Each structure stands twice: as structure tokens, then as C-alpha cells.
Amino acid sequence: MVPRARKVLLLADRGFGWKKPARACRRQGFGCIVHIEPKVQMRVDGFQGNLADCTVHKDISSPLKDVDHRQKDGVQQNTVVQWLRNLPNHRGSCWFLMTSLEAGRQRSAIGTA
Numbered sequence: 326m327v328p329r330a331r332k333v334l335l336l337a338d339r340g341f342g343w344k345k346p347a348r349a350c351r352r353q354g355f356g357c358i359v360h361i362e363p364k365v366q367m368r369v370d371g372f373q374g375n376l377a378d379c380t381v382h383k384d385i386s387s388p389l390k391d392v393d394h395r396q397k398d399g400v401q402q403n404t405v406v407q408w409l410r411n412l413p414n415h416r417g418s419c420w421f422l423m424t425s426l427e428a429g430r431q432r433s434a435i436g437t438a
Contacts, residue, residue, distance in 0.1 A: 368393040
């Protein structure tokens with residue numbers, strides 16, 4: 326068991342069944358950043374559709390607050406649409422990240438990860 330005073334940040338890549346672990350992280354007070362697939366359904370600020378429907382371009386860093394993920398029995402988390410700079414061409418693409426972090430901490434944690 327991790328003491329409550331310790332800050333824990335879980336990082337996960339695609340293929341991670343993230344809905345249940347995201348809820349568990351929230352219950353335990355852990356932070357999380359999860360690379361999610363663009364086909365995930367979301368609802369935020371009057372928009373409903375796939376993450377892939379978001380407008381993206383190189384060097385974008387767009388935080389979305391309180392996004393409802395999934396159409397049924399979803400989880401509400403923040404999302405970042407991020408095109409990481411200075412990556413080799415074969416790795417340079419847009420990433421969709423679900424996170425429990427607030428906007429200021431998102432940028433610092435994602436840049437470090």
C-alpha cells in the first residue's frame with residue numbers, strides 16, 4: 326500500500342484497459358497519463374465524436390478539461406491532444422492522452438514523460 330502522502334503518477338501506453346484503472350487511480354488519489362486511441366468516443370463542450378475528429382496539426386498542445394470518455398458507462402478525465410516536438414519522423418505523430426492532471430501539471434509531466 327502506498328502512503329497517501331506519496332504522489333504517484335502512472336504512465337500507460339495503448340492497449341491498457343484504462344477505464345477501470347482510471348477509476349481506481351482516482352479512488353486511490355493517484356495521477357495518471359494514458360495514451361489512448363483516436364477512435365475513443367468523447368463528449369466535451371457541445372462536441373461529441375471521436376478524438377480523431379479533433380483538428381490537429383504539428384506542434385499542437387490542446388488541453389480539454391472534464392471530457393466524458395466512452396458513450397456508455399464512461400469516465401470523466403482531462404484529455405490532451407499533443408503533437409510532440411523534436412521526435413524522429415517515424416515517431417512524430419499526434420498523441421491523445423487521457424490524464425487526471427490539471428492543465429499546468431499536464432504540460433510539465435508530458436514534457437518529462
